Amino acid sequence: MPENAQQIADDLQGRIDSGEFPPGARLPGEPALVRQYGVAKMTAGGALKILVAEGVAQARPGSGTYVREFKPLVRDAVRRLSRSQWASGASVWSADVDDRPLDVADVEVEELAAPAWAARALGLAEGDAVVRRGRRFVVDGKPVQSAVSYLPADLVRGTRIAEPDTGPGGTYKRLEELGSAPVSFEEDVRARMPSAAEAESLAVPAGTPVIEVYRTAFTADGRPVEVNRMLLDAGSYVMRYRFES
Numbered sequence: 001m002p003e004n005a006q007q008i009a010d011d012l013q014g015r016i017d018s019g020e021f022p023p024g025a026r027l028p029g030e031p032a033l034v035r036q037y038g039v040a041k042m043t044a045g046g047a048l049k050i051l052v053a054e055g056v057a058q059a060r061p062g063s064g065t066y067v068r069e070f071k072p073l074v075r076d077a078v079r080r081l082s083r084s085q086w087a088s089g090a091s092v093w094s095a096d097v098d099d100r101p102l103d104v105a106d107v108e109v110e111e112l113a114a115p116a117w118a119a120r121a122l123g124l125a126e127g128d129a130v131v132r133r134g135r136r137f138v139v140d141g142k143p144v145q146s147a148v149s150y151l152p153a154d155l156v157r158g159t160r161i162a163e164p165d166t167g168p169g170g171t172y173k174r175l176e177e178l179g180s181a182p183v184s185f186e187e188d189v190r191a192r193m194p195s196a197a198e199a200e201s202l203a204v205p206a207g208t209p210v211i212e213v214y215r216t217a218f219t220a221d222g223r224p225v226e227v228n229r230m231l232l233d234a235g236s237y238v239m240r241y242r243f244e245s
Helices: 005-017 030-037 041-053 077-081 083-087 116-122 170-177 196-202
Strands: 057-060 064-067 073-076 102-113 129-139 142-152 184-192 210-218 224-233 237-240
Touching: 005 041, 030 041, 041 057, 041 064, 073 077, 077 083, 083 170, 116 129, 116 142, 116 210, 116 224, 142 196, 170 224, 196 224
Parallel strands: 073 237
Antiparallel strands: 057 064, 102 129, 129 142, 142 224, 184 210, 210 224
């Protein structure tokens, strides 16, 4: 019999996985968990908080705790960045969503002085001009990611990359047309708690962490041509990486 909050959370997770509690179902409340597991109210509440923090459940004040209805996206880093994906005119994002409805919202494009961290990533001097592309991705009506890309302005100024709609294949296809196709990528990934503004932008439940990804794209001669800072709702993603030994 589970005795602590983590064990109870694990048991509830198993019952969710088995289909006993399908997406959208209300989970047993603290009183029911106290009776079922013979634990203190604080322990029962802690188990529900663990499921919320892990993105499995959502707490609705005054109503209870419910199994999340959103089906997680599988972010296959290798597939989505393969040249065959974007060179054919498909977006990088289509590898994540398949046939699910996707909306790219709040698109912002501007030329400005490079922030220090972006300048370092792009091999520029601090203050050199870059084109900044900001956007937010909404799947099935739910915000799942925000992203901000920086590209050297002397490379992309006056091209579709400096416009809100980059066209089929997106930024990487346009870079290929400019003779600066990305052939390798580097991603740094970490998990953290969001700021209040970030939590509001992604509409994440309280206690849900985010995944921060910094990706740099390099040409065949090793020139960095884009750095992209992405913020993902951790409860909405499965991160998949495939490697050959």
